[in-house]
Amino acid sequence: MKPESLMMSYGYKPELSEGAIKCPIFQTSTFVFKSAEEGKAFFEVAYGHREKNEGEELGLIYSRINNPDLEILENRLTLWDEAEECAVFESGMAAITTVLLEFLKPGDLLLISNPVYGGSDHFIKKILPKFGISVAEFSVGQTKEEIIQLVENTGISDKLAMVYIETPANPTNDLIDIEESKEIAKYFSSSEKEIYLAVDNTYMGPIWQHPLKHGADLVLYSATKYIGGHSDVIAGACLGSKELMKRVKGLRTFLGNMASPNSGWLLLRSLETLKVRMDTQAINAEKVAAFLNTHPLVEKVYYIGNLSEKDGAQFNIKNKQCLSNGGMISFDVKGAEKDAFRFLNSLKLIKLAVSLGGTESLAEHPATMTHVDLDPALKNKLSITEKMVRLSIGVEFYEDIIYDIEQALTKIDK
Ligand SMILES: *Cc1c(COP(=O)(O)O)cnc(C)c1O
Numbered sequence: 001m002k003p004e005s006l007m008m009s010y011g012y013k014p015e016l017s018e019g020a021i022k023c024p025i026f027q028t029s030t031f032v033f034k035s036a037e038e039g040k041a042f043f044e045v046a047y048g049h050r051e052k053n054e055g056e057e058l059g060l061i062y063s064r065i066n067n068p069d070l071e072i073l074e075n076r077l078t079l080w081d082e083a084e085e086c087a088v089f090e091s092g093m094a095a096i097t098t099v100l101l102e103f104l105k106p107g108d109l110l111l112i113s114n115p116v117y118g119g120s121d122h123f124i125k126k127i128l129p130k131f132g133i134s135v136a137e138f139s140v141g142q143t144k145e146e147i148i149q150l151v152e153n154t155g156i157s158d159k160l161a162m163v164y165i166e167t168p169a170n171p172t173n174d175l176i177d178i179e180e181s182k183e184i185a186k187y188f189s190s191s192e193k194e195i196y197l198a199v200d201n202t203y204m205g206p207i208w209q210h211p212l213k214h215g216a217d218l219v220l221y222s223a224t225k226y227i228g229g230h231s232d233v234i235a236g237a238c239l240g241s242k243e244l245m246k247r248v249k250g251l252r253t254f255l256g257n258m259a260s261p262n263s264g265w266l267l268l269r270s271l272e273t274l275k276v277r278m279d280t281q282a283i284n285a286e287k288v289a290a291f292l293n294t295h296p297l298v299e300k301v302y303y304i305g306n307l308s309e310k311d312g313a314q315f316n317i318k319n320k321q322c323l324s325n326g327g328m329i330s331f332d333v334k335g336a337e338k339d340a341f342r343f344l345n346s347l348k349l350i351k352l353a354v355s356l357g358g359t360e361s362l363a364e365h366p367a368t369m370t371h372v373d374l375d376p377a378l379k380n381k382l383s384i385t386e387k388m389v390r391l392s393i394g395v396e397f398y399e400d401i402i403y404d405i406e407q408a409l410t411k412i413d414k
Pocket of ligand 1 (some may be wrong): 059091092093094119120132166170200221222223224225234235236326
């Protein structure tokens with residue numbers, strides 16, 4: 001069966017919870033063992049002192065290690081990406097930083113795509129160097145050969161330990177080739193050392209893009225965005241093979257940055273409507289983009305659905321790895337910051353806020369908000385200018401969204 005058919009029931013047994021049709025919130029710190037022998041057996045498995053016996057499940061011990069709301073949520077999340085294992089975190093940043101800390105050590109080199117989410121960018125460029133980790137960066141449009149050269153130019157290509165990418169890039173919707181990124185990781189791998197590829201799939205996942213199918217080793221989410229989808233919870237997730245996830249979950253246990261039972265419960269509820277929400281958001285985005293594409297006060301529209309053959313590599317990447325054009329659109333207004341601000345200040349239905357992927361449509365100004373910290377030269381190179389507005393399209397009736405954009409655009413003129 002398809003994941004959307006299983007989101008209401010998978011992994012939950014009503015008979016273990018008084019017949020309740022929905023999984024209750026297991027708001028408990030610890031779990032009572034039936035016997036000392038059982039407690040011993042649970043710990044042996046949890047700490048990896050022995051493998052699970054045939055049919056044995058890891059018993060419930062303590063909510064930093066496991067909790068039913070988190071376990072059921074993790075099992076359901078694996079279905080969309082067809083991953084072996086999942087770990088949920090108290091934020092997207094917790095998922096990302098845990099992965100980077102687990103797979104990197106002092107002296108290592110990390111290769112990233114540009115731009116990545118502001119928080120990830122800060123952690124990678126300002127915090128990882130304190131631990132002796134260096135960073136090499138590539139941008140959209142660079143060929144595989146150029147990227148390999150760039151890594152070699154660092155003089156420490158033998159120290160490359162991980163490739164970390166985010167695609168589509170925020171806020172320009174530029175695409176990075178996942179398969180090619182894995183080829184670069186393989187190029188620098190040896191029989192002693194495998195270089196892993198991690199992909200932040202927040203913008204498209206888990207419905208519209210499945211990085212594991214294109215060679216990624218780990219896929220990361222800010223579950224705050226589409227997965228949560230109602231702008232009422234901060235959470236994150238990481239998915240991958242049993243082998244790698246054992247390491248990720250191991251570090252999570254000791255950093256203690258797992259999601260809370262309440263966040264887990266909210267996300268279980270969100271997952272039931274994930275497919276219908278995202279389908280509607282993609283349809284609405286298509287209508288909004290069509291409107292913006294022909295509007296005289298709009299200079300340029302950044303939307304995956306606008307890619308065509310003349311865009312060459314970008315169009316090919318889209319056809320290879322994107323199952324939808326997504327729900328995110330950026331555009332440049334004709335004018336300057338004051339015109340973009342006038343547009344933002346005139347919106348009535350669409351809320352002026354950062355974040356994305358929720359049921360309500362949102363608008364923001366990347367250059368002075370989400371991307372304010374980016375190096376000015378890089379900002380220019382990536383076309384994140386003062387004219388740009390970013391939209392996250394929600395589930396409202398699309399004519400109402402367009403009406404709101406249209407009335408706010410008329411305010412620019414005056
Ligand atoms: C929001 C976001 C994050 C960070 O997630 P939090 O849940 O806010 O910690 C990481 N990556 C991307 C692409 C995001 O949009």
